[in-house]
Amino acid sequence: MLIDRTPMEGTLKPLLPIRLEQVRRTADEVLFNSLIEDYHYLGYEQPVGEHLKYVVSAQGQPIACVAWSSAPRHLGCRDRFIGWSCEARRRNIRFIAYNTRFLILPWIRIPHLASHILGQMARVVSKDWEQLYRHPIYFLETFVDTERFHGTCYRAANWILLGRTTGRGKNDLTHQPNRPVKEVLGYPLNRRFRQLLVQG
Numbered sequence: 001m002l003i004d005r006t007p008m009e010g011t012l013k014p015l016l017p018i019r020l021e022q023v024r025r026t027a028d029e030v031l032f033n034s035l036i037e038d039y040h041y042l043g044y045e046q047p048v049g050e051h052l053k054y055v056v057s058a059q060g061q062p063i064a065c066v067a068w069s070s071a072p073r074h075l076g077c078r079d080r081f082i083g084w085s086c087e088a089r090r091r092n093i094r095f096i097a098y099n100t101r102f103l104i105l106p107w108i109r110i111p112h113l114a115s116h117i118l119g120q121m122a123r124v125v126s127k128d129w130e131q132l133y134r135h136p137i138y139f140l141e142t143f144v145d146t147e148r149f150h151g152t153c154y155r156a157a158n159w160i161l162l163g164r165t166t167g168r169g170k171n172d173l174t175h176q177p178n179r180p181v182k183e184v185l186g187y188p189l190n191r192r193f194r195q196l197l198v199q200g
Contacts, residue, residue: 003035004061009109012116015058020066020120022128024053031055035065040103041148047100050133052125056117064117065103068125071096071141077163077184078141084198092197094135097125099142102153114153118187122157126189138193143182151183159185 008015023029032053037044049070056064071078071093078096079089104114126137143165144151151159167181190196 005107007107012110012112015110018056018058020124021055022052023055028055032065036101039106040101052128063105063108066121067101068097069100071098081162082194082197088198095138095197097137097140115156118157138190138196140187142185145180145182147180154185159187162186
């Protein structure tokens with residue numbers, strides 16, 4: 001697909017409606033992968049486990065990419081926020097999706113676009129997840145590297161600050177920080193998310 005890289009600036013309203021296309025296991029998955037590899041500061045990594053990939057478009061052209069994957073098993077501030085036991089977490093972690101990549105293409109400069117995309121994603125991701133993996137999603141989460149970003153778009157979309165990471169990876173043996181500390185933000189998709197995640 002030819003990508004129009006003409007700068008797109010101005011207000012959000014003339015751009016609407018935007019289109020969210022779930023491209024996992026479709027021909028457009030290659031487009032998603034290449035855009036993330038070329039323009040996201042972390043590049044592209046093939047997700048492991050359940051995951052969805054979205055290409056967001058407006059006026060017939062891609063403007064953004066959003067990726068979701070299975071949530072990390074152990075995340076202290078999230079687990080305290082939910083209030084579940086180790087057994088409930090083991091049983092129900094599949095009902096949480098983790099926002100691994102969020103890219104607004106660099107030639108798109110539209111205020112409030114990112115928070116608008118997050119709001120639209122919250123309306124469709126559980127249904128799309130269930131269509132592919134036969135179960136819904138009740139809660140969304142993400143990490144924000146505060147050395148690079150402020151997480152403004154998540155806060156504008158009513159995501160909740162859950163806490164911070166410890167700065168240690170999942171295979172840490174030294175118990176010392178070895179990577180940037182990140183903010184953890186979450187977004188309930190169901191009013192009964194705690195009951196659903198704690199009890200199943």
